[in-house]
Amino acid sequence: MEKLLSHHYLDDARLAEREISKQIAKLHGVSRIKQELRQKGLDSLVIDQALEDTDVDWFELCLKAKEKKFGDSLAADHTEKAKMVRYLQYRGHSMSAILECIS
Secondary structure (H helix, E strand, O other), X not given: OHHHHXXXXXXXXXXXXXXXXHHHHOOOOHHHHHHHHHHOOOXXXXXXXXXXXOOOOHHHHHXXXXXHHHOOXXXXXXXXXXXXXXXXXXXXXXXXXXXXXXX
16 A cells, blocks of 8 residues: 555545546536545545646536526526526535526
8 A cells, every 4th residue: 555655556636636627527516526526535635625726717617507508598587597506506506606607
């Protein structure tokens, strides 16, 4: 085990960066990414550091997720707006980004 660690074959930071890239490609937000990384057994400090090092506009990511699922149009009524909010929350986006995207 020490040999693997000394040669950087086992590196939590590298794993976190790789997983964050995969989750961003899936248009997931911060909350969902943190949850996925915690399920993989990564330490919270490693997760937070990797997210800080990531250069992502979370609002743009939320907007892309909304446009991919619902298109460019705004919500026609309250039920459609609620559907958009639930979908984006499930994807892990922050409520402030969601409200800005759908209005």
